[in-house]
Each structure stands twice: as C-alpha cells, then as structure tokens.
Amino acid sequence: MEVFIDIALLTLLCITAMAVVHIRKLFCAIMLLGIFSLLSASMFVNMDAVDVAFTEAAVGTGISTILLLLGMSLTNTREKRPHYQPLFSLVVVSITGAVLVYGTMDLPAYGDPNASIHHHVAQRYIKQSPLEVGPPNMVTSVLASYRGYDTLGETAVILTAGMALVALLGMRRRKVLPMSSSSGCGDYHDMKDHLVLRIMAKIFIPLILLFALYVQFHGDYGPGGGFQAGVIFASGIILYALIFGLEAAMKVVGYPVLRVLAACGLLLYGGVGVACMALGGNFLDYNALAHDPLHGQHLGIFLIELGVGVTVFAIMVIMFYAFASRRGHTA
Amino acid sequence: MNWVGHYNYWVVIFLMMSGFYVVISRGNMIKKLLGLNIFSTSVFLLYISMGKIHGGTAPILTDNPNQVYSNPLPHVLILTAIVVGVATTAVGLALVVRIQERYGTIEEDEIRAKDDSL
Amino acid sequence: MIHLPVALVVIPLLGAAVCVLFRRSFIAWTVALAAAWSGFAISILIAVYIMKIGTLSYSIGGWPPPWGIAYHIDYLNSFVLLIVSGIAAVVMPYARTSVNYEIEEDSQAYFYCLLLICLAGLLGITVTGDAFNMYVFLELSSLSSYALIGMGKRRRALTAAYQYLVMGTIGATFLLIGIGLLYNLTGTLNIHDLAHQLAVNNIIGSHNRTLLTAFAFIIVGLSLKLALFPLHLWLPNAYTYAPSVATIFLASTATKVAVYMLLRFCFTILSGGFIFKLTLGKILLIPALAAILIASMVAIFQYDIKRMLAYSSVAQIGYMILGISLATPLGLSAGILHLFNHALMKGLLFMVMGAVNYRIGAVYLNDFRGLGRTMPWTMAAFVVGGMSLMGIPLTAGFISKWYLVQAALEKGWWPVAALILIGSLLAVIYIWRVVETAYFNPAQEMEAESSGEAPLSLLLPMWLLVLANIYFGIDSSIPVELAGRAATLLLGGAS
Structure with a gap:
C-alpha cells in the first residue's frame, strides 16, 4: 500500500x-x-x-x-x-x-534499516532522549536540546529576512484601499462588504489563533513546535488583514509592536543560553536551569520554543505588511 | 545495484534538476525564484528519503517497546533548511519588487539592455 | 575563559537584535562598535591560548559531540577568526561617517543590524566543528550580505544583489547535498567524527562513488561562494554597487571564510588532504591560474575603480586557491597567509574608495584627477595598498607572493611561478593607471574647490590598515607562524 x-x-x-x-x-x-x-x-x-x-x-x-x-x-x-x-x-x-x-549508486537502498546512517548518532537520540531530555517527540528533543544551537541560527535567519525586507522595502502606512484589486466586482467594493467572507473570517480567526497556541505548547507530544505555531498565528492575522483591510490590521498589531516582539524573541532564546552559562553550565545547557536535569530541560525547551514562536509570528506578519503596504506606491 | 530500492532517489534527482533548469535557463526573476524553491524542496525530499526505515514510524515515543522509529536527525536538519529556504525567497522577492520599480521590468535580458545602454 | 568561543558569536547576534529594538542610528552604531571590538579582543585571547595549548573545544548544550554541536578551534580557525574580527573592529569606526552619507537615516539601524548578523554568521562558520552548523551560519551571513548589497544607492545594486542571491543559494544547496551524502555515508555531522568514520570504515580507500559525488558538490558549491573563476560572475557587480562599508567588510571577509570552509572539508575531513594531493589539486590549479590572469587583464580595462578592485579580488582569490592546490606545507601556508594579507590590502583599498566617494561622490578614473594634491593622505594610503597588491617588498603582499613563488619552484612548476609574476605585473599596470591620474594629472577647476581631505573618522581606520600592511611586510613572524602551523595541522590530518 x-x-x-x-x-x-x-x-x-x-x-x-x-x-x-x-x-x-x-x-x-x-x-x-x-x-x-x-x-x-x-x-x-x-x-x-x-x-x-x-x-x-x-x-x-x-x-x-x-x-x-x-x-x-x-x-x-x-x-x-x-x-x-x-x-x-x-x-x-x-x-x-x-x-x-x-x-547514489553506492547508497543503501531506500528504507534499509541496516544503513549506516541509522546506527551511529541516531541510536542515542532514539533510545536516550526520552530519558535524558523528556519529550516523547524525539524531533523536538533534537531540535531544541541536542542541536538547539542550529535552531538559534535559524531564528536569527528569520529575523534577518524580516529586517532585510524592512530595510529594502520600508514600511509605510497607507490610506485605506481595498485589498481586492479588480474593480468589476459588482456591488462589492471591499472584501469586508462581502457578507459570507466577513462572517466566516470572524468564526475562523479565533479558531486559527487557538490552534496556533495548541501547536506551540503541544510540540513536545506530537508534531508541532515554535515554527509551525508562529506561522499559523501569523496566518490568522494575515487573514484578518486580507478581509478587513491592511489599515485595520495595522491598528490591531502595528509594526512597532511587531519589531519589538521579533527582537525580544531572539533575545529570549539567547537569554536562556546566557542564563545557562550564568548558572554554571555551558551555553544552552538546560540541565543547569533547575535542580533536576529533566525539569531544567523541560523549562529550557518551553522557553526557547516560545522565543522561536514569537519571532516567527512577528517576522511573518512584518513580511506581509512590508509587501502589502507597497501596493499603490509609485517609484 | 538495486534498481527498485533507488527509484525514490532518482525521481527526486529528476525533480531537483527540473528546478535547477528553471533557475539557469529562464530570464524572469520570479520564475527563477520558483525554480529555486523546487530545487530546495527536492533536496529536502532526498534527505528525508535517506532517513526512512521500512516498517518504522514517526519518531514520537509510543507505548510499543518494540517499535522501530525513523531516524529523527534528518528531520531536524530539514526543518532548519525549510525555514532558510523561505527566508531566501522573501529576500529575493523584496529585491524583485524593488527592481520592478526602478527598472520597469523583471526580465533579465531587458534589464541587461537597460544597463548597457547607459 | 572557556565560554569565549560561544561569546564570540552570541555577542554580535544578540547585538543585532538590540539594534532592531532601539531604532536610533547612533545607538545601533554604538552597539555594533562594542560588539566588533569585544569580538576582536576575544579573538586575540583565543589566539594567544591556541598558540600555547593548541586546541580549544566547547560543547554547546553540554552534549558531547557527535550528539551535540561542538565548537573546535585550532590554528587555522584562530587565524581566520583574527582576520574576520579584526576587519570588523577596524570597519566599525569608519562606518559611522560612511553609512551616514550613503544610507538614509531611517534605514541605518537596519544596516548595522544586518552588518552584525553578517559578522556573527562569518564568525559562527569559522568557530564551529559541525558541518550542518556551518551551513546554517553560511546562510545567515549570505542572507544578510544580499540585503546589505541591495541597500546600495544605484539601481544596479538591486540586480547585483539578486544575482548574488540566486548564485549563492545554488551554491549553498549544492553544499547541502554534499553534506547530506556525507551524512548518509557515516551517520554523523561533526567534522572530526566524519574524518574518523571515513577513515575507520575504509570508505576513502574503496573509491566510494557517493564520497566522490559528495565532494564534487561541496567543492562546486563552495567555489560559487568564494568566487573562483568561472563561477565568479556575481562578485564584480556585488562589490561595485554595494554601499562602501558593505564592500569593505564583505571583500575582506566573506570569500576568506569560504576558502576556510574549503580547507576544512578537503583537508580535515579527508584526513591529510590525500584527495588534494592526487587529483583535486591539479583540477583546481586551472581555474586558479585562469582567475589570476584573466581577472587581472579585465581589471586593466575598467573605468570604475571599485569594479577594477573587484576584479582584482577575483585574481587574488586565484592566488589563494593556487597556494592551496599545491598541497605542500609551503604552498598551503602561502595560500593561508594570503587570506590574511589580502584582507589587509583590500580592506585598505576599499576604504580609500569609500573616502573618495564621500568627498567626490563617484569613483570613476576621471574623478581621481589631481587627488594626489587635494586628498594627499587618502592617496598615499592608496599607494601603499597598491604596492601591497603588486607585491613590492616591505609590504604585506610581498610576503605571501614570495612564499607562493617559492612553493611553486619547490614543486618544480616553473610555468606556474612565471604566471604568478605575470599576475603581479598586470597588477602594476592597473594600479599605476590610478596613481598616474591622481598625481600627474591636474585637477579640474570646480572639483579642486569643493573637495578636501577625507574626514578624520575615515582616515584613522584607513591609516591603521596602512600601518598594518607595512608592519606585517617588515615583521611577518606572527602570521607566518600561525599559517605554517595551520598548514602542518591540515596536512597531518585531524588532530
């Protein structure tokens, strides 16, 4: 099958x-x-x-x-x-x-369980990570703890992309203009005049945001984590901006707030690492965060996933705003 | 050499090459970014194919003590790579939008003509 | 003390976030300055430690390698760290005036943020001992450089940045494919563990096809990043149209770190670089020689002096790869030494370009008329940098050219030594054009009134590099020592 x-x-x-x-x-x-x-x-x-x-x-x-x-x-x-x-x-x-x-001719066959790739480093992740780190989701253990430094780099990459966009495109407030471009839309000028869209958006957006929070905090037990949660949360805001207009969305979550959130997310991540150093361990060594290593790991993973989620959310919305506020701009 | 065992790899390589082809042969800047996306996504497929184990399941702990789990390390690497890919697409698009405003076109041959005529 | 390797990368990274938080340009610049200077201080401390002890390791997250990411510093790393952090420390004071002139007020904080992220990325690549970590930080530094270049004033900066983006992403994806294939063979990502696994399982000796393919992709990917001819097409446009500070920083550091990555992959992972000695050295020799000759010749015909220096950079990268492809201790240390000297030379020359741009507004050959009189200090600095580029004794450039020629002669490759000297002659031609225009052509009337000498904030960092060029031309014991030990380490295999 x-x-x-x-x-x-x-x-x-x-x-x-x-x-x-x-x-x-x-x-x-x-x-x-x-x-x-x-x-x-x-x-x-x-x-x-x-x-x-x-x-x-x-x-x-x-x-x-x-x-x-x-x-x-x-x-x-x-x-x-x-x-x-x-x-x-x-x-x-x-x-x-x-x-x-x-x-690829010398590679082991697809799905071969005896391939050397599965025998060296991965064995410890599979066997030990629930005991050493805690979460049943081994990918979260590896992502947030064993290879947490790569995730810090990745969060920095997202911040870089957001800042690059703002540096290149700027961010300007626009007068209210409809997001729907075609003017031959019959009686509807704005998307928010369209009854079905407006009502369904109002039903969906809270559910989307709630789902994002679920994904954020449930990432230890199932698929999920900071990245996915940040993107889903951002998509709720983007949906709001699409239906009700960019101006309205910018009033709810404006650019200054997002900028601070993005920076604080990365600072939270780095801050957890620095706190680990201050408490006697190495950088990002969560065992030092609490009296019991497993508690420390749990706390560390929770905090950094939060940092990642906040930065991802802020940057995704910033990217949307940067492009959307460019429409109607003349060179 | 195992033909059936390697079928997955070869199809993924074909996908990679079609993405690569779009990047180097097309002149429209947005099309190039699309090609870059296909290229990267296919590389991710290659990585995850290497981590698959027949009869295994997702690397989330279950109650079955004899469960075979797929290798979680490629998953982590690709999670990072996906995010890097979308960041690159975003920066590329910002550049394309600015280029459209300053040049009036996003076709590379027209841009080259405008630059050379100066 | 032990946390220094991590502090080196984390300080600029978190500093960039702080720059974004406070959007005032002055605060951003102060944060950037503090981060760059503390980074340089840390690099010096690390280098002193390495000279005494030999290696420095640090396990991030407390997990030992290969299960966690580990930082591993040896002679080669610490040398490149000194180069990158040193250039950053010298550029930051220069940046205040230059960025104020070239970038709009509102965007300046973002410029410093991106500059700090680029610095953090480059330092992160150099310090790490994990192959995939290298890739993540490579993408970090590349993304920020695309944006830095795109912030140039002229519209060609945008197309240059886009071209660099496409070529750079292809290079990084090739590198990713190579790392993936290596991972598949061994099951690990830690560089020293990779070397161990490849040796222990006799994968190298058995002419494994996957290994060869992995290395082919890694080398092509890295060649795109380090602008080895003929994959250098992005470099001239990128360096010419970027803002001055971006050009200075990128020209002196980004390609050097890519050369470092090449050395790590080819020598450390393949335990002693046997693949280089056999065939790869000869394969890379051809593009290196082509770069030296063709790029120098093209440089002669450029009227935009920044563009001329960009082509000159392509030629200098050819020298570095030439030294490395010889794969002898002398050749390798000559190539590594040239990393250092080229950073000093090009950093200085591009700083001169920035100063001229600040006063005159453009850097075409005609704009240099009479600058010998109106901007005496700046042009004197250009002369010293030019002499270093040509390889005149008493400057830093002479030392590395001398070692390169010696290494080529030691192997008995007379034609190669001759070509190195021809390259220097071509450099004389294109530097002389500028010097002649500056000193021996009379200035035009209007320009003589409006311009003047460059401000002190631009001159001081410039002359610091001038003094460094001269100092390391006279007494090059420290760089030569470090480069020599690094070369021996690489050829001897993983420590």
Whole structure:
C-alpha cells in the first residue's frame, strides 16, 4: 500500500514540476508551486517525517505562496517567451543530474534499516532522549536540546529576512484601499462588504489563533513546535488583514509592536543560553536551569520554543505588511 | 545495484534538476525564484528519503517497546533548511519588487539592455 | 575563559537584535562598535591560548559531540577568526561617517543590524566543528550580505544583489547535498567524527562513488561562494554597487571564510588532504591560474575603480586557491597567509574608495584627477595598498607572493611561478593607471574647490590598515607562524 502511495505521489510531483517549468502565466505557476509543496508534505508524511510535513505545509505552502503572490501582484503577471535555445542549460543540468545519479549508486537502498546512517548518532537520540531530555517527540528533543544551537541560527535567519525586507522595502502606512484589486466586482467594493467572507473570517480567526497556541505548547507530544505555531498565528492575522483591510490590521498589531516582539524573541532564546552559562553550565545547557536535569530541560525547551514562536509570528506578519503596504506606491 | 530500492532517489534527482533548469535557463526573476524553491524542496525530499526505515514510524515515543522509529536527525536538519529556504525567497522577492520599480521590468535580458545602454 | 568561543558569536547576534529594538542610528552604531571590538579582543585571547595549548573545544548544550554541536578551534580557525574580527573592529569606526552619507537615516539601524548578523554568521562558520552548523551560519551571513548589497544607492545594486542571491543559494544547496551524502555515508555531522568514520570504515580507500559525488558538490558549491573563476560572475557587480562599508567588510571577509570552509572539508575531513594531493589539486590549479590572469587583464580595462578592485579580488582569490592546490606545507601556508594579507590590502583599498566617494561622490578614473594634491593622505594610503597588491617588498603582499613563488619552484612548476609574476605585473599596470591620474594629472577647476581631505573618522581606520600592511611586510613572524602551523595541522590530518 505504502509503495502505491509513494509512486503516485512521486508521479504527481513530477507532473507538477514539469508544469511549473512550462507555464508562463505566473499566477498559475505560483499556485502549482503551492501544490508541489503540499504534495511534498504528503510525501514527508509517507516517509514518517511528520514534523517536517507540518512545517512544509505551513511554511512552504502557506507563507511562500502568500509572499510569491504578493510579489507577483507588485510586478509582472506573465513571463516572456524565452527566445533563445536553452541548450547550454540542458547540458549543465544533465551533467549535474548524471553526477548525482552516479553518486547514489553506492547508497543503501531506500528504507534499509541496516544503513549506516541509522546506527551511529541516531541510536542515542532514539533510545536516550526520552530519558535524558523528556519529550516523547524525539524531533523536538533534537531540535531544541541536542542541536538547539542550529535552531538559534535559524531564528536569527528569520529575523534577518524580516529586517532585510524592512530595510529594502520600508514600511509605510497607507490610506485605506481595498485589498481586492479588480474593480468589476459588482456591488462589492471591499472584501469586508462581502457578507459570507466577513462572517466566516470572524468564526475562523479565533479558531486559527487557538490552534496556533495548541501547536506551540503541544510540540513536545506530537508534531508541532515554535515554527509551525508562529506561522499559523501569523496566518490568522494575515487573514484578518486580507478581509478587513491592511489599515485595520495595522491598528490591531502595528509594526512597532511587531519589531519589538521579533527582537525580544531572539533575545529570549539567547537569554536562556546566557542564563545557562550564568548558572554554571555551558551555553544552552538546560540541565543547569533547575535542580533536576529533566525539569531544567523541560523549562529550557518551553522557553526557547516560545522565543522561536514569537519571532516567527512577528517576522511573518512584518513580511506581509512590508509587501502589502507597497501596493499603490509609485517609484 | 538495486534498481527498485533507488527509484525514490532518482525521481527526486529528476525533480531537483527540473528546478535547477528553471533557475539557469529562464530570464524572469520570479520564475527563477520558483525554480529555486523546487530545487530546495527536492533536496529536502532526498534527505528525508535517506532517513526512512521500512516498517518504522514517526519518531514520537509510543507505548510499543518494540517499535522501530525513523531516524529523527534528518528531520531536524530539514526543518532548519525549510525555514532558510523561505527566508531566501522573501529576500529575493523584496529585491524583485524593488527592481520592478526602478527598472520597469523583471526580465533579465531587458534589464541587461537597460544597463548597457547607459 | 572557556565560554569565549560561544561569546564570540552570541555577542554580535544578540547585538543585532538590540539594534532592531532601539531604532536610533547612533545607538545601533554604538552597539555594533562594542560588539566588533569585544569580538576582536576575544579573538586575540583565543589566539594567544591556541598558540600555547593548541586546541580549544566547547560543547554547546553540554552534549558531547557527535550528539551535540561542538565548537573546535585550532590554528587555522584562530587565524581566520583574527582576520574576520579584526576587519570588523577596524570597519566599525569608519562606518559611522560612511553609512551616514550613503544610507538614509531611517534605514541605518537596519544596516548595522544586518552588518552584525553578517559578522556573527562569518564568525559562527569559522568557530564551529559541525558541518550542518556551518551551513546554517553560511546562510545567515549570505542572507544578510544580499540585503546589505541591495541597500546600495544605484539601481544596479538591486540586480547585483539578486544575482548574488540566486548564485549563492545554488551554491549553498549544492553544499547541502554534499553534506547530506556525507551524512548518509557515516551517520554523523561533526567534522572530526566524519574524518574518523571515513577513515575507520575504509570508505576513502574503496573509491566510494557517493564520497566522490559528495565532494564534487561541496567543492562546486563552495567555489560559487568564494568566487573562483568561472563561477565568479556575481562578485564584480556585488562589490561595485554595494554601499562602501558593505564592500569593505564583505571583500575582506566573506570569500576568506569560504576558502576556510574549503580547507576544512578537503583537508580535515579527508584526513591529510590525500584527495588534494592526487587529483583535486591539479583540477583546481586551472581555474586558479585562469582567475589570476584573466581577472587581472579585465581589471586593466575598467573605468570604475571599485569594479577594477573587484576584479582584482577575483585574481587574488586565484592566488589563494593556487597556494592551496599545491598541497605542500609551503604552498598551503602561502595560500593561508594570503587570506590574511589580502584582507589587509583590500580592506585598505576599499576604504580609500569609500573616502573618495564621500568627498567626490563617484569613483570613476576621471574623478581621481589631481587627488594626489587635494586628498594627499587618502592617496598615499592608496599607494601603499597598491604596492601591497603588486607585491613590492616591505609590504604585506610581498610576503605571501614570495612564499607562493617559492612553493611553486619547490614543486618544480616553473610555468606556474612565471604566471604568478605575470599576475603581479598586470597588477602594476592597473594600479599605476590610478596613481598616474591622481598625481600627474591636474585637477579640474570646480572639483579642486569643493573637495578636501577625507574626514578624520575615515582616515584613522584607513591609516591603521596602512600601518598594518607595512608592519606585517617588515615583521611577518606572527602570521607566518600561525599559517605554517595551520598548514602542518591540515596536512597531518585531524588532530
């Protein structure tokens, strides 16, 4: 059964990729990329990587698609027909692909439990992490504790992207203009005049925010954690901005607040590390945080996941604001 | 050499190369970013394929003492890589939007023509 | 004391967050200055410690490697750390005036934030002993540099930043593929453990195809990042159109750290660089020589002097890779020494460019007319930097060129030594063009009135680098010692 799903998903992925290569209308290409992300997320579930699937669906399908659509709406909607022969590109791509295929020939077969990759470092994570660190979700243990430093780097990457966007695009308050662009929409000028959208948004947004909090705090026991939670929380705010207007959303959660939240999230993460140093351990050594190592680990993971979630939420909304407030701006 | 065992890897390599092809052969800047996304996502598929174990399950502790779990380390690496990928896309898009405003186009050959004519 | 390696990276990182918190440009600059100077002080302390003891390790999170991420510093690391943090410490005082002139008031705090993040990223790459951690911090420094370059005034800065983004991301993804394949072979990500696993399981000797592919991808990915000809296409535009401070910082540090990564992967993981000695050295020799000759020749024809210096950088990277590809102790230490000297040279030359831009507003060849009289200190600094670039004795550049030629002769490769000297001759040509215009052409009437010498805040850091160039040209014992020990360590295998 699994094999069937595997082959079906891979075939769909290939078709989608080929479609993205070929289609010139950018809106279609971007939506196809979203479908590609979603199919990849399904593929991840099939390969038992549930946390990764969750993140790919939230971040890859969700945020990437929103940002790409925003970018596209501010630029062109069609790609020009390429008029040159792409022979050189095909040659380069074929050579690279051939080298990769050559390289995989000495790899163990897909799914082989005797592969060397599973025997060295991973054994300790699987056997010991529930005893040493605590959470049943081994991915959270590794992400937040064993390799917590990579996660600090990753949070810094998100902060960098947000700050880069603000530095490059600026952030300006706009007069209220409808987010819906086409004026031939009949009787509706604003999205918020559309009754169905408004009522459903008001039902959904609190549920979305609640779900985000659930994902944040339940990340120890199931798939989830700071990244996914931050993105889902941000998507609630973005939905509000889409329906009720950017101006209204900026009144609820304005840019200054978000900027402070983003910085504080990273400072919280770093601060936990520094606190560990001050209490006698190494940087990010949570055992030092409490009298009992397991309690210390639990506290440490809780705090840093909070830091990550706050920064991710703030930066995602900042990125949306940066692009959305650019519409109607003349160079 | 195991044909069936490696089928997954080869399809993923094909996906990678189609993403790579879009990046190097297309001139539209947003299309290049799409290609970059496909390329990165396929690399993630490759990594996770390496961590899969037949008969295993997600690396979350269950009550079954004999349960085989998939390797959690590639999952952690890819979580980081996904976020890095979306950050890159965001910065790239910001640059594209600014380029559209300053040049009036996002096709590379038109931009090159405008730069050379100065 | 033991927490110093981590403090080195965490201070700029958290400093960047503080810059964002307080958006006033002056506060951001003060935080950046404090972070850069404390970083340099820490690097010096670490270097002193390494010279006595040899290695310094630190397990982050308390988890021992390979289950946790570990920092591991040896001679090579501490040398590169000195370079990166030193350049940052010198650039920060310079930055106040330059950034004030080139970047809008509202965006200056973001500029400093991104600069600090770039610094943290580069330091993080250098200090870490974990391959995937290297990738994360590489992406951190790359992302911030894309944004730093894109903040340049002219619109070509945006296309330059975009081109760098696309090429850089391809390079980083290739690196990721390579790391993934290496992980698959061994099951670990820690660099020293990788070396151990590859040796113990006899993977190297058995001509494992996956290993070869992994290294092919790693080397191509890193070549994109370090702008080795012909994958250097992003560099000239990026350096030319970025704001002055960004160019100074990136030109002196970013490519050096990429060379460091290459050394780590090829020598430490492959225990003694046997793959280099066999074939890779000869493969990399060709692009290195091509870079030296072709880039120097293209530099001669440039009218934008920043662009000329950017092409010169591509040539200098060729020298570094040339030294490394020789894979002998002398050649390797010459290449590593050139990392240091090039940072000093190019940092100085780009600082001159920033000062000229500040006074004149542009850096085309014609704008240099008569600057020998109106900006005497600045042009004198340019002359010293140019002499270092040409490899004239008594400057830092001479030392590394001398060692390179010696290393080539030691291997009996006369043509290579001749080509190195030809490269220096080409450098003479393109430096002389500027010197001649500055000193021997009369200034135009209007410019002579409006400009003057560069302000002190720009001159002092510049002349600090001038003195460093001259000092390390006369007494180069410390860098040579460090580079030599680093080379021996690399060729001897993982410690």
